[in-house]
């Protein structure tokens with residue numbers, strides 16, 4: 001069973017994907033970490049995020065063993081990821097890893113931006129998770145504060161809007177719901193409410 005969870009930054013799709021994976025006994029891949037790792041590697045080696053060839057080389061050399069690095073969870077890495085992820089060569093370099101992850105038994109839960117549209121167009125269940133930009137910024141601020149990082153609300157809201165704009169308008173694999181995705185608006189839901197709604201969607205489709 002393949003469950004594709006897509007949605008904008010800080011929509012809660014990561015938490016949802018983790019919980020669905022546990023519930024259905026499936027491995028989970030947070031595909032955003034791949035793009036974050038590419039950005040982090042480039043930045044750490046003095047590279048330029050706008051350099052498509054260098055970014056693609058970093059993507060091809062990516063070691064999936066490093067995806068647990070906490071440095072990938074910072075605001076800077078997320079911002080960098082949204083820049084390198086617009087390079088078609090970077091997306092192409094990361095495609096096979098994601099497809100093989102999905103193809104390995106017993107299936108997978110993968111969350112990202114283009115899982116239902118590009119990576120796993122035949123996924124059994126596709127959920128497109130949304131929430132208002134203000135609510136997403138509020139959640140992101142709480143997350144950062146919990147990790148002891150400074151959380152400037154206005155800056156985070158600006159970040160969320162900038163990432164939405166970049167992710168939705170890029171030419172390759174823009175953020176958008178697949179035609180057969182179920183949209184789940186979590187603005188008024190807490191994590192448990194979002195999880196219950198997602199389980200209902202999965203159970204209705206499988």
Ligand code: C5P
Nearest residue numbers: 031032033035081082085112113114163
């Ligand atoms: O989901 P997360 O915030 O970790 O993603 C960071 C950035 O990586 C996103 O803003 C997006 O530009 C990019 N991304 C992507 N495709 C994915 C996952 C993430 O383009 N499947």
